[in-house]
Amino acid sequence: MGADRQAGELSAAVEAILAPAVSKIGFDLEGLKVTKAGRRLLVRVLVDKDGGISLDDVAVVSKACSKALDESDTAGGPFADAAYTLEVSSPGVDRPLTEPRHWRRNIGRLVAVQFGEEPVIGRVTAADKRGIELEADGVRRSATYAELGPGKVQIELR
Template identity: 85%
Template structure:
């Protein structure tokens, strides 16, 4: 789908989502048969629940409906709205992603070196990881995208 429409939708939804305390982590507008599919990914500190998804869905629907009444991106186009969390397989690329995963095991490249360890701290400047008693600190500039490792207990 055209990136112009996606940018227009993002400009409508980002403030609506932020206003109720969530971060817009992703947005995708694609064709699904005769309709458009609007996929919205949201998150917040502490994660999101099904009740949160319902709250965000209602806020997004309201924002899009209000924009459509003034000729918005879906004024004469049918669409389906789908709201969810990014899931565990989302790459950790922003400081807030790392902060939300303190205590979890992650795999990441620090410079060229692969490292798998538990996130012990995350600040606006960087993170601290620990594996087998070895602590590593790195700035976000040194990190590649992190990937949460699934641990079966």
Template identity: 60%
Template structure:
């Protein structure tokens, strides 16, 4: 059997590092009160670029990003110093911590819950639907579609996408422009 191409080996190594990081960082991030949404590792010259995406109900602010950055950095450094087991990163790294962007697919009940009030596009039972998220629990989401409420079980949904709205019908920005 011929050896795997170098690119395949690098991809497998990155996948192993990602899985190790997810297992390593999830309890640290959740212990701080946040959800670990994703971790990616990419080569950045002689260093690894580690991107950690976190979220929480109500979103995260810069103070939360700073807290998570410190915790993740301390954990990665401790992991690098551990000579008894596998390490996620072999050398120096650059750490980026952020919240998920608007383009993140809505795939988990918590994603849908956090999107309450937002306009989304999603496949429901194979048909594309655009509606506003009214509510979500652990089993379903309630959407307002064409003025009617529609409850859809997560098993019947594809990944949802938040739609960017520059102005929302029926809502005025006048409240934000009031003089104090």
């Protein structure tokens, strides 16, 4: 079995363990990557929630993830015979906006996005399960998620 396939299967096994643990405490699992770091495995977990996350939130999620992984190890889980390092963080401002929850969490922010073939920079004024509203150059525009490319939050210096 190739190393990429093994890494993919390991990541899928870890996600199956961590997604419910993270969701149970009110967070969304936004990303997960498992890589080898010498003899150890490095587990990088990205989480978010409405309103953003604080350092205290990172600590809470880290404890929940550690507990879930440790409990799975005693049941022959993916790390039963391997040491691992766990890193928990937020996705950061450079994460592409691809899910309705990403757009909802960025209402009020300036974003760059493809509206069909047209690149647009505007402020997100609304987002729901169907699509978004954006104000660009004084004009309100709306689109469904299917009509949009990934959005990118623009850094505004004041």
